[in-house]
Amino acid sequence: MKVNAHPDDGQPVIVVEGLVNTFGEHAVHDGLDLTVRRGEILGVVGGSGTGKSVLMRSIIGLQRPSAGRIDVLGRCITESDLEQGIGVRRRWGILFQGGALFSTLTVGENVEVPIKKYYPDLDPEFRAEIARYKVMLTGLPEDAVQKFPSELSGGMKKRAGLARALALDPELLFLDEPTAGLDPIGAAKFDRLTRELKETLGLTVFLITHDLDTLYEICDRVAVIAEKKIIAIGTIPELIATGHPWIEEYFNGPRGRSAQATHMRGDSA
Amino acid sequence: MQSAAQYLLEDAGEGGQRLVLSGHLTLAAIGPLERALRTLETSVTAIDLAEVEEIDTVGAWVVLRVAREHDSAITGASPEAERLFAALRDIDAEGDTHPHRLPMWERVPLAVGEKVFGARGGVYGVVAFFGQILIAAASLLRRPRRFPFKALIHQMELVGVTALPIIGLMSFLIGIVIAQQGSVQLEQFGAEALTVNLVGRITLRELGVLMTAIMVAGRSGSAFAAQLGTMKLTEEIDAMRTIGISPVEVLVIPRILAATFMMILLGFFAALMAIIGGAVVGQFALGIPFFTFLLRIQEVVPTHDLWVGLIKAPVFGLIVALAGCFHGMQVHGNSEEVGRRTTMAVVSAIFAVIVLDAFFALFFTEIGWG
Numbered sequence: 001m002k003v004n005a006h007p008d009d010g011q012p013v014i015v016v017e018g019l020v021n022t023f024g025e026h027a028v029h030d031g032l033d034l035t036v037r038r039g040e041i042l043g044v045v046g047g048s049g050t051g052k053s054v055l056m057r058s059i060i061g062l063q064r065p066s067a068g069r070i071d072v073l074g075r076c077i078t079e080s081d082l083e084q085g086i087g088v089r090r091r092w093g094i095l096f097q098g099g100a101l102f103s104t105l106t107v108g109e110n111v112e113v114p115i116k117k118y119y120p121d122l123d124p125e126f127r128a129e130i131a132r133y134k135v136m137l138t139g140l141p142e143d144a145v146q147k148f149p150s151e152l153s154g155g156m157k158k159r160a161g162l163a164r165a166l167a168l169d170p171e172l173l174f175l176d177e178p179t180a181g182l183d184p185i186g187a188a189k190f191d192r193l194t195r196e197l198k199e200t201l202g203l204t205v206f207l208i209t210h211d212l213d214t215l216y217e218i219c220d221r222v223a224v225i226a227e228k229k230i231i232a233i234g235t236i237p238e239l240i241a242t243g244h245p246w247i248e249e250y251f252n253g254p255r256g257r258s259a260q261a262t263h264m265r266g267d268s269a
Numbered sequence: 270m271q272s273a274a275q276y277l278l279e280d281a282g283e284g285g286q287r288l289v290l291s292g293h294l295t296l297a298a299i300g301p302l303e304r305a306l307r308t309l310e311t312s313v314t315a316i317d318l319a320e321v322e323e324i325d326t327v328g329a330w331v332v333l334r335v336a337r338e339h340d341s342a343i344t345g346a347s348p349e350a351e352r353l354f355a356a357l358r359d360i361d362a363e364g365d366t367h368p369h370r371l372p373m374w375e376r377v378p379l380a381v382g383e384k385v386f387g388a389r390g391g392v393y394g395v396v397a398f399f400g401q402i403l404i405a406a407a408s409l410l411r412r413p414r415r416f417p418f419k420a421l422i423h424q425m426e427l428v429g430v431t432a433l434p435i436i437g438l439m440s441f442l443i444g445i446v447i448a449q450q451g452s453v454q455l456e457q458f459g460a461e462a463l464t465v466n467l468v469g470r471i472t473l474r475e476l477g478v479l480m481t482a483i484m485v486a487g488r489s490g491s492a493f494a495a496q497l498g499t500m501k502l503t504e505e506i507d508a509m510r511t512i513g514i515s516p517v518e519v520l521v522i523p524r525i526l527a528a529t530f531m532m533i534l535l536g537f538f539a540a541l542m543a544i545i546g547g548a549v550v551g552q553f554a555l556g557i558p559f560f561t562f563l564l565r566i567q568e569v570v571p572t573h574d575l576w577v578g579l580i581k582a583p584v585f586g587l588i589v590a591l592a593g594c595f596h597g598m599q600v601h602g603n604s605e606e607v608g609r610r611t612t613m614a615v616v617s618a619i620f621a622v623i624v625l626d627a628f629f630a631l632f633f634t635e636i637g638w639g
Contacts, residue, residue, distance in 0.1 A: 103603065103605060106366060106367060106368050107366075108365075108366025108367070109366050109367065111366070112366060115296070119296060119297065119300065121300050122300050122303075123300075123303070123304060123307075126300075126303050126304075126307075128364075128365060128366045129330070129334075129362050129363075130296075130327055130330065130362075131366050132360075132362035132363075132364060132366060133326075133330055133357060133360045133362040134326075136360045136362065137326070137356065137357070137360065142361075142364075145364070145365075145366055146365065146366065146367065146368055146369055147368075148368065150602065150603050166326075168296060169295065169296055169325040169326050169327060196356070199352070200352045200353060200355075200356045201325075201326065201353075202349065
């Protein structure tokens with residue numbers, strides 16, 4: 001017996017080859033290659049405007065690249081029309097930066113939307129039950145299920161967005177700056193939640209972040225975008241060992257140091 | 270294709286039964302099984318998962334629910350399934366996902382009451398808004414150097430100059446329609462020549478200004494509400510206040526003045542375009558030469574018709590701008606509110622303009638400008 005039929009075999013889940021994204025004259029990506037392995041949490045970092053979000057949007061098919069090939073879960077995204085549905089979409093979940101909850105629906109109804117779309121034959125009561133436990137699985141209180149997004153705080157919106165991303169029990173989870181705008185306690189809790197869910201549900205996580213604590217605490221590998229490419233990918237010590245000036249500054253700056261120190265303390269305790 | 274989730278009941282002794290689950294306990298495959306388990310009559314003392322091929326949180330949830338209802342033991346679960354059980358064990362998901370809804374007999378009085386109190390708040394808001402405008406106007410009069418001339422010119426361009434093509438075309442067509450339809454009716458009395466009176470008087474007195482006011486409400490009133498509403502949402506207006514800039518002075522006053530002034534010009538322009546439209550019909554359909562039509566206008570339209578239009582125009586412009594700015598400044602909360610307030614700004618402006626127009630009509634007739 002297995003969970004979700006995907007052991008941590010290190011098989012590639014996302015393969016990006018030679019990705020080129022240009023907006024007018026301006027190239028955001030030029031020959032970008034990236035591989036995400038099954039069962040890992042991959043953090044993606046880079047300066048503002050280096051195309052982290054554009055990379056994610058390309059992988060999930062919202063942005064058609066100018067050139068290159070992207071395979072997700074063994075299907076080629078770049079050659080198929082997402083609107084027609086290629087079966088991949090029910091196998092991934094996406095948490096957008098602001099949560100992107102449907103504002104006219106309650107949190108519970110938000111979680112029901114993907115279930116209703118892909119499994120319309122399920123009993124409405126059962127669907128509601130699934131939505132409720134998913135919401136509570138992300139650590140929201142029970143009464144949040146019947147609330148509208150406008151009644152929630154920023155952190156609760158992110159959790160609700162995560163519940164919707166997990167609605168179909170995906171294998172692959174995309175998180176776009178999940179801890180941005182959260183207080184340190186909320187951010188740490190969200191990190192822990194991501195890690196727990198990854199371990200319980202056997203997820204592969206593609207995570208864009210600026211949060212150094214998140215990188216140290218939960219990421220198995222980190223990919224650095226700069227100069228229109230992935231300039232380095234690996235564990236944080238491996239990245240620092242490359243000696244690239246930007247990576248050096250990123251991880252050995254004052255914030256990087258303090259995050260590292262916290263991480264060390266956490267390990268020894 | 271995945272094999273569906275299946276179940277089998279075995280006798281486990283002591284009147285209890287063992288539930289043996291097999292196949293894929295996943296969201297995609299569990300629908301029929303869930304329905305069957307919901308209506309399970311017999312008591313289940315044990316659940317065996319040894320033959321399950323795949324399980325996700327939905328499968329784990331269903332298993333846990335049966336276990337909870339029948340107080341049965343779970344056997345044969347893989348470590349992965351155990352992890353899912355551990356994560357889900359403490360969650361109680363009984364209930365509904367829809368918003369709370371009161372019964373009808375409570376909801377209706379509540380809605381009525383809220384409307385009444387809302388109306389009180391609305392009146393208060395309007396009075397407060399007028400007060401703010403008066404204060405801002407007074408302080409600008411005392412310190413004229415602070416007057417936002419640049420913003421005023423910019424708004425005049427947006428409200429007035431850029432509206433010229435659409436208002437010109439609209440009025441021209443209205444002039445054509447009035448002349449053409451009017452001549453058909455007047456012909457029955459042999460009074461086609463009076464088409465000139467009809468077009469000249471109705472456009473200068475009524476239609477020129479009224480249609481322009483409606484167009485300006487749709488173009489600029491809505492823009493005012495949406496701009497100010499968005500600025501409130503993005504906290505731009507709060508930022509201004511903290512710096513010590515009065516948002517009413519720099520945002521509201523220029524818009525109100527621009528709309529008031531430009532309405533006079535636009536209303537007059539609209540009337541002229543409508544008369545030209547009428548003259549074109551005269552030339553081609555009625556046999557009245559173009560310039561004769563224009564000369565006849567001078568003779569048959571009393572000057573006070575022009576004044577009626579010119580007096581109404583700034584009032585309508587003021588109302589449209591006030592409605593737009595008021596609703597824009599009332600926005601708070603979320604982006605949905607911007608849309609709602611923009612709609613309210615346009616609807617209330619057009620309604621107020623038409624009601625006032627009726628009063629003006631009675632008033633001017635009463636003072637002998639009929």
